[in-house]
Amino acid sequence: MDDYSKAEVLMEALPYICKFHGQKFLIKYGGHAMVNEDAKNWVAKDLVLLKYVGMNPIVVHGGGPEINNAMKKMGKTPEFIHGLRVTDQETLDIVKMVLIGKINGDIVSKLEKYGGKAVGLSGKSGHLIKAKKKLQYLLKDSQKIEVDLGMVGEVSHIDTKLVDLLVEENYIPVISPIGVDEYGNDLNLNADIAAGDIAGATGSKKLIMVTDVDGIMEDINDPSTLHKKVNVEKLEMMIEQGIIQGGMIPKIEAAINALNKGVDSVHIINGRIPHAILLEIFTETGIGTMIVK
Numbered sequence: 001m002d003d004y005s006k007a008e009v010l011m012e013a014l015p016y017i018c019k020f021h022g023q024k025f026l027i028k029y030g031g032h033a034m035v036n037e038d039a040k041n042w043v044a045k046d047l048v049l050l051k052y053v054g055m056n057p058i059v060v061h062g063g064g065p066e067i068n069n070a071m072k073k074m075g076k077t078p079e080f081i082h083g084l085r086v087t088d089q090e091t092l093d094i095v096k097m098v099l100i101g102k103i104n105g106d107i108v109s110k111l112e113k114y115g116g117k118a119v120g121l122s123g124k125s126g127h128l129i130k131a132k133k134k135l136q137y138l139l140k141d142s143q144k145i146e147v148d149l150g151m152v153g154e155v156s157h158i159d160t161k162l163v164d165l166l167v168e169e170n171y172i173p174v175i176s177p178i179g180v181d182e183y184g185n186d187l188n189l190n191a192d193i194a195a196g197d198i199a200g201a202t203g204s205k206k207l208i209m210v211t212d213v214d215g216i217m218e219d220i221n222d223p224s225t226l227h228k229k230v231n232v233e234k235l236e237m238m239i240e241q242g243i244i245q246g247g248m249i250p251k252i253e254a255a256i257n258a259l260n261k262g263v264d265s266v267h268i269i270n271g272r273i274p275h276a277i278l279l280e281i282f283t284e285t286g287i288g289t290m291i292v293k
């Protein structure tokens with residue numbers, strides 16, 4: 001590419017840089033998107049660039065596959081109910097070890113490597129995420145029965161003070177989805193759900209969920225069935241029809257929650273595509289699936 005073309009490309013980003021100046025973007029960085037070093041580097045570089053051109057990324061990360069691997073190494077079998085990990089005390093320790101002890105630090109290191117300033121937090125830091133034990137029900141013979149997920153929580157309150165301070169001081173907050181209940185017990189939170197709540201509470205413009213598929217598809221095995229733009233009503237129908245399953249369900253729940261709390265749009269994008277976050281924010285059509293009310 002010659003120098004003139006480089007300048008043209010930069011100028012194409014100008015309208016978006018103006019439009020989004022000073023805005024917060026909640027990036028949910030899923031465990032399935034952390035597939036290799038290249039993919040991790042693209043995400044980190046994109047976030048640092050966003051920060052330097054005047055936007056404020058806030059990261060909530062997952063790490064489901066790494067938690068599964070760690071559990072298996074320790075002789076435990078991962079179990080999920082409705083996309084949520086059944087979490088006994090030993091599992092909670094493994095979850096914290098992997099999320100807070102490893103993945104969070106790795107993301108912070110990468111952001112710093114590419115010139116960003118990043119701070120690792122969990123929901124335990126500065127009263128960020130108050131949680132309560134999640135009650136989960138299953139339908140059995142058309143009867144609603146309660147199942148015990150163990151130490152799994154849902155968000156009851158977000159205190160954004162610490163995150164706001166960090167953003168104002170130009171740090172990129174990187175948050176592990178662990179909450180604390182009123183008795184001081186740690187609870188394992190689904191990262192998508194936590195991201196939706198934090199996006200709403202921080203007044204983020206967009207919630208961008210970085211995962212391992214191109215977006216929401218009518219047929220998961222046929223990329224040509226990708227929905228470029230979809231509304232909540234259609235998504236609810238797709239869940240009822242069983243078209244949307246597994247790990248995509250909490251994303252939809254989080255998306256609906258974030259939209260109800262004032263987030264303009266939610267995007268599901270593929271972190272295996274080079275610079276997917278930049279393509280989403282700095283192009284007219286964006287990539288992946290855009291979810292609107």
Ligand SMILES: Nc1ncnc2c1ncn2[C@@H]1O[C@H](COP(=O)(O)OP(=O)(O)O)[C@@H](O)[C@H]1O
Nearest residue numbers: 030031032033211215216217243244245247248
């Ligand atoms: N209709 C659908 N369209 C796209 N993905 C879907 C759909 N239904 C279920 N999924 C699944 O959702 C997965 C993404 O969620 P998840 O595995 O929890 O990722 P992450 O770790 O990034 O949060 C995809 O890999 C895909 O298998």
Ligand SMILES: CC(=O)N[C@@H](CCC(=O)OP(=O)(O)O)C(=O)O
Nearest residue numbers: 031062063064084085189190191
């Ligand atoms: C309660 C619950 O299920 N917590 C999740 C937290 C990590 C997560 O959500 O990671 P992904 O975003 O990669 O799926 C878990 O233990 O796997």
